[in-house]
Amino acid sequence: xxATRTDRSNDHTNDTDNNQQREFDKMFMMVKKxxxxxxxSVTALLPIGAMAQEAVFVLGTNEVGIPSYxxxxxxNTNSVYPMIYDNxxxxxxxxxxxxxxxxxxxxxxDGMSWVFHLKSGVTFHNGKPFTSADVAKFIEMFRSxxxxxxxxxxxxxxxxxxxxVKFNMKNPDPNILYNLASSFMGIPDPxxxxxxxxxxxxxxxxxxxxxxxxxxxxxxxxxxxxNDDYAWGSxxxxxxxxxxxxxxxxxxxxxxxxxxxxxxxxxxxxxxxLPTDYLAEIATDATLAVAKIPGQEVYYMPINVTKEPFTDIxxxxxxxxxxxxxxxxxxxxxxxxxxxNNFLISALPESKIDPALTISYDAAKSNALLDEAGWxxxxxxxxxKDGQKLSVSLWTxxxxxxxRLTEVVQAELKAVGFDAQIQTFDSSTIRDQYKTGExxxxxxxxxxxxxxxxxxxxxxxxxxxxxxxxxNDPKAEELRTKAMTGSKTSEERVANFTAxxxxxxxxxxxxxxYQPEQNMAFNKDRLDMPxxxxxxxxxxxxxxxxxxKE
Amino acid sequence: MLDYILRRVLLLVPVxxxxxxxxxxxxxxxxxxxxxxxxxxxxxxEARARIEAKYGLDRPLVVQYGIWLANLVQGxxxxxxxxxxxxxxxxxxxxxxxxxxxxxxxxxxxxxxVIFGVIAATWRDRWPDQMLMGGVLLGSTLPSFxxxxxxxxxxxxxxxxxxVSGARGWESLVxxxxxxxxxxxxxxxxxxxxxxxxxxxxxxVLLLHAKGLSPTHIRLRHVLRHAMIPVVxxxxxxxxxxxxxxxxxxxxxxRPGLGLTLIKALAQHDYPVVQACLLMLAIAVxxxxxxxxxxxxxxxxxxxxxxx
Numbered sequence: 001x002x003a004t005r006t007d008r009s010n011d012h013t014n015d016t017d018n019n020q021q022r023e024f025d026k027m028f029m030m031v032k033k034x035x036x037x038x039x040x041s042v043t044a045l046l047p048i049g050a051m052a053q054e055a056v057f058v059l060g061t062n063e064v065g066i067p068s069y070x071x072x073x074x075x076n077t078n079s080v081y082p083m084i085y086d087n088x089x090x091x092x093x094x095x096x097x098x099x100x101x102x103x104x105x106x107x108x109x110d111g112m113s114w115v116f117h118l119k120s121g122v123t124f125h126n127g128k129p130f131t132s133a134d135v136a137k138f139i140e141m142f143r144s145x146x147x148x149x150x151x152x153x154x155x156x157x158x159x160x161x162x163x164x165v166k167f168n169m170k171n172p173d174p175n176i177l178y179n180l181a182s183s184f185m186g187i188p189d190p191x192x193x194x195x196x197x198x199x200x201x202x203x204x205x206x207x208x209x210x211x212x213x214x215x216x217x218x219x220x221x222x223x224x225x226x227n228d229d230y231a232w233g234s235x236x237x238x239x240x241x242x243x244x245x246x247x248x249x250x251x252x253x254x255x256x257x258x259x260x261x262x263x264x265x266x267x268x269x270x271x272x273x274l275p276t277d278y279l280a281e282i283a284t285d286a287t288l289a290v291a292k293i294p295g296q297e298v299y300y301m302p303i304n305v306t307k308e309p310f311t312d313i314x315x316x317x318x319x320x321x322x323x324x325x326x327x328x329x330x331x332x333x334x335x336x337x338x339x340x341n342n343f344l345i346s347a348l349p350e351s352k353i354d355p356a357l358t359i360s361y362d363a364a365k366s367n368a369l370l371d372e373a374g375w376x377x378x379x380x381x382x383x384x385k386d387g388q389k390l391s392v393s394l395w396t397x398x399x400x401x402x403x404r405l406t407e408v409v410q411a412e413l414k415a416v417g418f419d420a421q422i423q424t425f426d427s428s429t430i431r432d433q434y435k436t437g438e439x440x441x442x443x444x445x446x447x448x449x450x451x452x453x454x455x456x457x458x459x460x461x462x463x464x465x466x467x468x469x470x471x472n473d474p475k476a477e478e479l480r481t482k483a484m485t486g487s488k489t490s491e492e493r494v495a496n497f498t499a500x501x502x503x504x505x506x507x508x509x510x511x512x513x514y515q516p517e518q519n520m521a522f523n524k525d526r527l528d529m530p531x532x533x534x535x536x537x538x539x540x541x542x543x544x545x546x547x548x549k550e
Numbered sequence: 551m552l553d554y555i556l557r558r559v560l561l562l563v564p565v566x567x568x569x570x571x572x573x574x575x576x577x578x579x580x581x582x583x584x585x586x587x588x589x590x591x592x593x594x595x596e597a598r599a600r601i602e603a604k605y606g607l608d609r610p611l612v613v614q615y616g617i618w619l620a621n622l623v624q625g626x627x628x629x630x631x632x633x634x635x636x637x638x639x640x641x642x643x644x645x646x647x648x649x650x651x652x653x654x655x656x657x658x659x660x661x662x663x664v665i666f667g668v669i670a671a672t673w674r675d676r677w678p679d680q681m682l683m684g685g686v687l688l689g690s691t692l693p694s695f696x697x698x699x700x701x702x703x704x705x706x707x708x709x710x711x712x713x714v715s716g717a718r719g720w721e722s723l724v725x726x727x728x729x730x731x732x733x734x735x736x737x738x739x740x741x742x743x744x745x746x747x748x749x750x751x752x753x754x755v756l757l758l759h760a761k762g763l764s765p766t767h768i769r770l771r772h773v774l775r776h777a778m779i780p781v782v783x784x785x786x787x788x789x790x791x792x793x794x795x796x797x798x799x800x801x802x803x804x805r806p807g808l809g810l811t812l813i814k815a816l817a818q819h820d821y822p823v824v825q826a827c828l829l830m831l832a833i834a835v836x837x838x839x840x841x842x843x844x845x846x847x848x849x850x851x852x853x854x855x856x857x858x
Contacts, residue, residue: 065814067633198635218643219806219814220717253715253804254813257699262714265707 053246053548055527058259060273064252065219070201072145072193077183079272080222080250082539084125085186085207088116088135089177090234091536093294095347095449097177100234100541101130101187101208102165111172111488118163122232124189125205125212132159137190139167150179171485174493178450183539208232210243210544222250234541236534244528244547263288263521269548270522272538276336282521289524292517293537294347298340299445299513301409302457302468307440309390313508314373319441320359320511321366322416323409328514332405340512342505343454349494350451353502359512366416375417383417394420395434395442397427405513406443413441435464442468443513449536451497455480458504469509479503525549551847551854558843562836569832570622574615576828577821622829628822630815637826640811645830647717648807651800652792654727659734660785666735667742667781668774674747682739690736698729698802715804726803730796734788741784745777752776779850786842790835 063078071081090100102116122130136157143151153173158166167176179185192206205213210233211224226246233240251268253259256275262268264285274282274290282288301323309315325339341358344351375383375390383390394413396406406422413420420441425433433439446453456462459480460472479500487493520538522529528547535542602608606617621628627637666686670679692700705725706714713722749755750773758768797809808827815823847853 065810067630067635073634217806218640219810220804251716251804254810255802255804258702258715258802258804261699261702261707265710265714267706267714 053244054248055245055270055546055548056249056251056268058251058253058262058268058271060271061254061256061259062273064254067218068201069205069213069216069222070193071184071186071188072141073201074145074184078250079538080224081183081186082209082537082541083211083224083248083543084205084209084213084540085183085188086209086232086540087182087186088118088180090236090539090541091178091181092236092534093347093536095349095536097181098234098236100181101232107174107489109488111174112169114167114169114176116165116167118165119232120163122208123229124192124208125227126189126192128189128191130187130208131162132165133162134190135159135165135187138187141190141193142185145184147184150182150185172488174487174490175450175452177490210540211248214247219252221252224248224250230544233544236541237544238530239544241544243544245543248543260521263523266523269526270520272520274519274521276333276516276519278521279336279519280334287523287525288521289529290519290521291529291533293520293533294449295337295345295515295517296449296536297445297447297518298343298345298515299405299443300340300343301511301513302442302444303509303511304437304440304468304470305472305507305509306437306470309373309375309385309392310440312373314369315375316508318366318369318373318416319413319418320508321362321369322412322418323359323511323513324361324363324412325513326361327412328405328408332408333514333516337514337516340515342512343457343501343510344451345449345515348449348451350454350497350501353498353505357502357506359505359508363416370417377417381414381417382419389419390417391419391421392440393438394422395430395439396422396424397430397444398424399427402427402443402445409443409513431465434468437464437470439468444468451494451501452484454497454501454504455484458509471504471507471509473504473507476500476504476507554847554854555844558840562840565836566833569836570619570829571615573825573828573832574618577825578611627826627829630823631818631820633820637822640823641808641826641830644807644811647805648793648796648800648809651723651726651730651796651805651807652789654723655730655734655792655796656785656788658727658731659738659788662731663735663738664742664774664778664781666739667777668746668769670739670743671746671750671777672769674743679743683743686736686739689732690740692733693798694729694733695798695802697732698725698799701725701729702802715802717805722803722805726796726799726805729799729802730792734792737784737788738781741781742777745780746773749773749776775849779846782845782849783842786838786845787835789838789841790831793831793834 057079059078059080066074066076066078066080068074069081069084071077071085074081086101088100088102089105090098092098099119101119101122103119105114105116107114116135118130118132118135124130124134136159139151139154139157142148153169153171153176154167155170156168158168160166169176186207186209188200189206192204193200196204202216202218205216210227210230212227214223214225216222224247226243228242230242231240251262253262256271256278259268259271260274260278260281263271279290282290301320303310303316303319305311305316310319325341329335329337329339338346341360342351342353370383370390373385375385378384378389392413394406394410396402403424406424410420410422423439430444434442446457448456457466458469458471458476459467460477463470463472479496483493483496483500487496518537526548528549530542530545533542599608606614609617618628625638627641629635630637630640633640666682670682673679702714702725705711712724716722746769750769755768755773758772759765793808796807797813799805800807800809801813808830811823812827812831814820815827
């Protein structure tokens with residue numbers, strides 16, 4: 001599992017602290033607010049390329065600049081990957097797993113082997129039939145990638161017949177389904193990868209997905225065309241046959257106000273990621289609509305447990321309870337999204353910890369805890385102890401949303417007697433700064449939809465960054481090991497991770513703040529979007545159901 | 551003259567070396583250890599040593615610089631950490647876009663800048679001058695990303711004349727060229743005006759008037775020629791500036807180019823790409839200056855005679 005998260009920090013589905021992009025996006029924020037307000041009367045324009053069954057999508061700003069569609073060399077993937085490649089299993093928005101290229105699967109009771117039964121009649125884009133041998137070759141090739149940790153637990157792959165794959169495991173890994181469903185593990189034709197070498201993923205990409213790669217221009221656009229032979233859609237899609245759209249252009253636009261103006265002027269049909277700031281603007285436009293995508297992001301305040309006064313758990317708890325999540329949701333995020341009361345997104349079963357241990361705003365208790373810890377309220381509203389002020393540093397990154405949020409957090413801490421001094425860092429260097437361990441509090445966020453993120457941010461072997469809380473607790477380590485490697489089945493894994501998450505939360509190394517929702521925006525006169533999105537994002541499973549209005 | 555050009559080119563060598571040292575050192579001056587960004591978190595010391603050896607980071611700084619420079623001179627800019635492709639290929643792919651944008655922007659600045667400068671100088675302190683110079687002041691002070699968004703709003707969203715963004719066809723080139731070119735035009739117009747006014751006050755102009763030549767002829771054939779010398783210098787200096795200044799414009803208009811590549815590489819800690827982009831920008835400035843000097847020597851006999 002070690003390998004894991006450098007990828008994670010580069011991957012688009014990942015760590016928001018990697019959102020350096022934001023810095024640039026947000027510097028236009030003030031300007032665009034005014035500009036957009038000025039653009040009330042937008043003349044209706046004919047969409048460019050308004051031909052039947054064709055659509056233009058804009059990739060999210062953090063997906064700009066993908067170097068190739070070769071997932072064996074990829075450090076990050078984008079939303080086009082799942083159009084070209086199918087996975088063995090598909091994950092729904094409730095994070096449950098469903099058949100995809102594998103019709104069904106069985107897990108040995110001791111977790112030491114998995115058998116996958118493949119669908120018959122599946123072919124690659126080059127016409128070659130998809131068989132168990134391809135899966136075996138792919139897993140072997142995957143071992144030399146940056147994301148190889150995903151298949152670490154697989155000792156060997158057997159192929160008893162063309163449509164059966166058996167994984168013999170080194171150790172039980174219930175997370176294998178999650179990995180197999182990830183965009184990193186869409187299955188390419190291993191022979192085509194070898195044959196094309198460096199050109200693979202740039203000039204050609206061969207998968208079994210609902211769309212074929214037509215052309216790819218680095219940093220500009222990717223065009224995919226319908227795979228007319230497609231007849232093996234997931235049960236999550238309403239349409240299991242060929243996609244409704246014949247051709248999709250995915251454009252890369254780094255600046256989101258430009259992307260928004262493209263959508264507004266009809267230049268494109270949809271934005272795969274719409275910043276919250278535009279939701280109000282969309283609501284006033286009769287031609288535009290929003291589709292909700294399951295959220296994966298959590299905002300939180302790490303508390304450095306090794307720095308005075310936060311070595312005292314009562315002070316940590318007091319700081320955590322001072323965060324007024326509902327107020328932040330209403331005033332900073334205009335009630336879009338939800339409050340966070342623990343470390344994980346609500347869709348994860350491991351987020352269901354003992355309600356008594358969840359962290360919710362309680363100013364009275366916060367004040368009482370600080371009194372108990374010996375910090376008495378001073379005349380200036382700042383608490384004191386032994387002549388020392390309760391003054392702490394509060395770090396944040398220079399993206400405008402973080403600055404805004406951090407100022408609110410500062411005010412809320414002030415209300416219970418903390419004097420928090422904001423220090424702002426460039427978002428590309430703040431991680432290096434965390435490694436100095438000088439911070440006391442910080443405001444940050446992450447992107448991930450698996451419980452192993454608790455391990456990532458609180459594991460004792462990663463102090464500084466990613467363990468910004470510098471949390472190193474023997475009991476937590478014990479629970480962590482059990483959760484990471486000691487689970488045989490999925491149920492056990494959920495139970496172990498819930499216990500680990502619960503214990504970490506009870507030690508207050510962080511304060512949860514907010515979980516945003518993600519949205520895509522589309523032109524409803526042009527696109528026919530499914531009413532419900534059955535996937536963790538806009539994947540191929542979702543895209544086969546998207547049509548155009550004639 | 552050839553001698554002069556040769557000498558100017560040779561002079562570039564020490565400048566290039568100094569620039570390359572600075573660019574090389576950037577990797578070592580950025581806060582944080584670059585190896586940290588390459589390493590998987592939790593990796594052991596052995597993995598660190600392996601990465602350091604792979605990128606030659608275990609050797610003395612001077613040796614590292616020597617190797618880097620030697621490769622550089624042979625056109626090997628290294629491999630990108632993120633895309634795993636040769637940096638030179640990446641640069642070669644985006645450079646034409648940047649050059650085209652920069653070239654047209656420069657052309658636009660030159661033509662309109664000189665025309666407006668001449669008009670303003672001709673009607674000095676009267677309404678055409680005041681109007682033009684007022685507009686020029688506005689043009690030179692507007693931040694380019696804001697101007698870009700304004701142009702998109704007006705010409706793409708409201709009027710629908712040009713596409714909002716992208717790099718497909720000449721239509722998508724118009725707004726970015728305007729955005730970059732307007733600032734340069736303002737500068738050129740101001741310099742032209744001042745130089746014209748200054749040159750018009752010289753004795754030889756009085757003589758030309760005395761000879762009975764028409765004022766328009768004097769203005770365009772003689773005064774303008776003199777006035778062009780500082781304008782050429784300014785333009786040459788802008789060559790590098792236009793490429794660098796295109797960063798925000800490329801960003802706003804979603805045009806692939808050197809600037810966008812640089813921003814992306816910075817965000818991803820892809821140092822070989824950052825170094826290569828900075829080097830390209832530095833070279834553009836250097837070549838621009840060289841070109842300016844040569845043009846000046848060609849245009850101005852006084853400079854030429856001072857050379858020999």
